[in-house]
Amino acid sequence: MKFKITVFAFLFGMAITMAQQKKWTLEECIVHAEENNLSIALSELDFEEAKIGESDAFGNFLPNASGTITTSANTGLSFDPTTQEPVTTTILTANGGLSSNVNLFNGLRNINNLRRAKMNSLASQYRLDDLKDDIRLNVAFAYLNIISAKETLVTQKAQYAVTEQDIKRTAELVDAGVLPRGDLLEIEATAAGQEQQIVLTENQVIISKISLAQLLQITDYGNFDVAEIDIDVPKSEILIQTPKEIFAKALSFRNDIKFSESNVALAEQDLKISKGALLPTLVGFFNYNTRYSDQERFNNITGVLERESFSNQLWQNDGISYGVQLNVPIFNRFVNKNNIERSEINILRSELQLEQTKLQLETDINQSYVDVKSFAKAYEAAEKNLEATRLAYDYSKERYEVGLMNAFEFSQTQSRVDNAEADVIRTKYDYIFRIKVLEFYFGIPLSLN
Numbered sequence: 464m465k466f467k468i469t470v471f472a473f474l475f476g477m478a479i480t481m482a483q484q485k486k487w488t489l490e491e492c493i494v495h496a497e498e499n500n501l502s503i504a505l506s507e508l509d510f511e512e513a514k515i516g517e518s519d520a521f522g523n524f525l526p527n528a529s530g531t532i533t534t535s536a537n538t539g540l541s542f543d544p545t546t547q548e549p550v551t552t553t554i555l556t557a558n559g560g561l562s563s564n565v566n567l568f569n570g571l572r573n574i575n576n577l578r579r580a581k582m583n584s585l586a587s588q589y590r591l592d593d594l595k596d597d598i599r600l601n602v603a604f605a606y607l608n609i610i611s612a613k614e615t616l617v618t619q620k621a622q623y624a625v626t627e628q629d630i631k632r633t634a635e636l637v638d639a640g641v642l643p644r645g646d647l648l649e650i651e652a653t654a655a656g657q658e659q660q661i662v663l664t665e666n667q668v669i670i671s672k673i674s675l676a677q678l679l680q681i682t683d684y685g686n687f688d689v690a691e692i693d694i695d696v697p698k699s700e701i702l703i704q705t706p707k708e709i710f711a712k713a714l715s716f717r718n719d720i721k722f723s724e725s726n727v728a729l730a731e732q733d734l735k736i737s738k739g740a741l742l743p744t745l746v747g748f749f750n751y752n753t754r755y756s757d758q759e760r761f762n763n764i765t766g767v768l769e770r771e772s773f774s775n776q777l778w779q780n781d782g783i784s785y786g787v788q789l790n791v792p793i794f795n796r797f798v799n800k801n802n803i804e805r806s807e808i809n810i811l812r813s814e815l816q817l818e819q820t821k822l823q824l825e826t827d828i829n830q831s832y833v834d835v836k837s838f839a840k841a842y843e844a845a846e847k848n849l850e851a852t853r854l855a856y857d858y859s860k861e862r863y864e865v866g867l868m869n870a871f872e873f874s875q876t877q878s879r880v881d882n883a884e885a886d887v888i889r890t891k892y893d894y895i896f897r898i899k900v901l902e903f904y905f906g907i908p909l910s911l912n
Contacts, residue, residue: 544754608671612664619881729813845883
């Protein structure tokens with residue numbers, strides 16, 4: 464038994480360790496966010512509610528049915544409901560019935576309501592999918608922020624390691640009397656600044672992880688991490704397309720466009736429902752009633768007072784009624800007229816919203832297109848600047864080591880290299896993200912492969 468417990472504890476511990484060591488890929492993060500993000504969960508509830516609305520609309524085609532039972536006792540003068548004769552005593556009576564009615568015609572509103580309910584479900588689906596699109600982009604942005612911060616941290620630590628070597632070498636030259644002690648202090652100050660930047664970047668890595676974990680509804684921030692991957696600038700052919708071509712493609716599949724289009728269709732359907740209120744309605748009805756009384760009655764055959772049994776009274780005193788009812792709207796204080804005008808205004812509002820959504824999409828695509836090109840140039844310029852500063856650093860280092868440059872000037876050269884490397888990393892991931900955004904507008908799924 465102890466052996467089984469030990470094995471179970473070992474396996475359980477291994478499972479926890481493996482869970483803690485999980486490194487999330489971008490694809491896994493996106494899938495997890497779609498399944499667990501709170502905003503998506505709320506939108507999914509709206510979609511489920513819209514599906515229930517379909518059931519409500521379908522139910523309007525069916526007849527309703529209800530049953531009633533009433534029991535009462537009266538003392539004093541009252542009327543026996545089974546004979547309609549006055550009695551002066553305590554009388555116990557019971558009434559029961561079933562009723563049903565069904566809409567035979569109501570201005571096609573039931574049909575139009577059912578169509579509207581189906582349209583609303585589709586609109587809710589588009590709204591949910593559009594939210595997922597936004598979450599995917601947010602996850603990708605947060606994911607790249609972590610990768611960028613980690614890469615920056617690796618570079619800073621490598622720079623600090625070089626500075627430590629410079630400190631060691633300078634200290635030896637100072638002890639040998641070749642360099643003044645001020646040069647050592649200058650390099651140590653540079654190292655202190657690099658340490659500070661390392662701490663700040665470590666904090667940035669932590670904050671970036673927390674931001675992504677919150678999108679994924681993961682609360683174990685300490686054990687959350689992303690996969691260690693090397694991301695090169697992708698060779699994307701998206702720039703072969705013009706902004707107009709990307710926009711035309713986006714119009715065919717973007718969920719925000721489909722959602723706005725579905726709102727126009729809903730508004731048009733609401734107008735049909737409002738106009739249906741101007742037409743007559745025809746309702747069919749059916750009622751069944753019966754009653755019971757505990758009063759005794761004189762039997763002409765036997766010549767004695769008798770109380771009819773409960774079951775006999777139910778069928779002896781029952782009755783049915785059925786028929787149809789026609790209602791013709793004549794005047795209802797402009798309610799129908801005003802509802803029609805509101806529906807017409809809502810159609811115009813929905814159409815304008817659709818055009819605004821298209822305009823915003825076109826603006827976003829053009830902005831993303833410009834961003835890709837500008838960040839591509841910024842990344843290219845940053846790489847060239849880094850190459851130049853590294854050459855300048857190597858030259859400065861040679862001059863510093865032979866005493867032709869003081870420590871302050873050398874530290875400034877090193878700082879320029881540090882800044883240039885940081886700019887390369889920043890512009891690289893800015894460029895990658897903008898490419899992914901533009902590809903996303905063109906219908907290419909988010910991926911870092």
